[in-house]
Amino acid sequence: MAKVDRMKLGSQGLEVSIQGLGCMGMSSFYGPPKPEPDMISLIHHAIETGVTLLDTSDLYGPHTNELLLGKALEGGVREKVELATKFGVKLGKGKGEICGDPAYVRTACEDSLKRLGIDCIDLYYQHRELKKLVEEGKIKYIGLSEASASTIRRAHAVHPITAVQLEWSLWSRDAEEEIVPTCRELGIGIVAYSPLGSGFFSSGSKLVENFSPDDVRRFLPRFKPENVEHNKIIFERVNELAAKKGCTPSQLALAWVHHQGKDVCPIPGTTKIENFNQNIGALSIKLTPEEMAELESLAEAVKGDRSMENAPTWKNSDTPPLSS
Incomplete structure (x- = not known):
């Protein structure tokens, strides 16, 4: 297998592999945690192929995914990767609260550093500016996750933003109208999560049949029975x-x-x-403009929202301007 190429992410100096590895499902949300030795082997395999951007969060587990990556990065592996993690959801009494006050930000960062067993986070995602942590050397680059265009502009004015993480796939294209153009205007890189439609473009409706009771995708509108019957037609056409x-089909998507x-x-x-x-x-597949257009026309017919009602996406997570 050929080594994966690299790219400049944003305009602040960060270089990463042109495809990263999302680590959430190893520990949470998509069913029970997977065996730790197997996941460490997978992470090491990814690094050996040149996939060096590893994405995690203190919310995954919670905390257990960062601990897993900390173990995987022992023995000199840390120097080979670009590590991205996130914060912003303060857990307590069985539910999460969006939080961005300075004391919490510092505690979240320092706790993540301990769990990961590192001195500095390469890319740290949140909704608000993190300039002081950059100055202290605890993080290298700042990212935003599920931020609106106006939030991106305000944050970038305080400290340059390196990357914005957003959901982007054949059937999740709501960021294309305002957020993607804003990122490109400001020289901000784009990290696309769930590029396979949370697994839909890997196996279609069969995916739903195999959900475990604690798989969060069971609650997503697009995977509800009334929508799956329609959406599976999209998968079948992509498969053709x-x-x-x-x-x-997953490689095509x-x-x-x-x-x-x-x-x-x-x-x-x-x-x-x-x-x-x-x-x-998928990196070796070339698509013509006609093939791109045909794929997009199919996905336009998707039924159901990409997230649960009131989920903290860019549509309902805008931050107010800072008072002067």
Whole structure:
């Protein structure tokens, strides 16, 4: 397997692999935690192929995913990767609260550093500015996750933003109207999470049949029974197009994201080495403008929102201007 190429993410100096690895599903949200030795082997395999942007969060587990990555990065591995983690959801009494006050920010950062076993986080995502932590050397680059265009502009005016993480796939394209153009105007890199539609473009409706009771995707509108029957037609058509290209539907969907621009780094998550290898195969797929348009026309017919009602996405997580 050829080594994965690298890219400049944003305009502040950060370089990463052109495809990253989302680590959330290894520990939480998509069913029970996976065996730790297997996940460490997967992470090491990813690094060996050149996939060095590893994405985690203190919310995943909570905390257990950062601990997992901390173990995987022991023995000199840390120097080979760009580590991205997030904060902003303060847990307590069984529910999460969006929080961004300075004392919490500092505590969250220092706790993540301890769990990861590192001195500095490469890319730290949140909704508000983190300038002081950069000055202290605790983080290198600042990112925002699910931020509106206006929030991005205000934060970037305080301290340069390196990357914005957003959901972007064939069937999640709401960021294209305002957020993507804003990032490009300001020289901010784009990290696309769930580029395979939370696994939909890997196996279609079969995915839903295999959800465990604690898989959060069971509650997403697009995976509800009344919508799955319609949406599986989209997958079947993508599958037909993939067969003509000699690839899998997931590779075709991931290739579509890669074709959005050289400033876009998708971070598909997986818990299996064979699926990881398949995702890497998407890098060699070339799509014509006609093929891109055909894929997009299919996905326009999707039924159901991409997130649960009142979920903290860029649409309802705008931050007010700071008072003078």
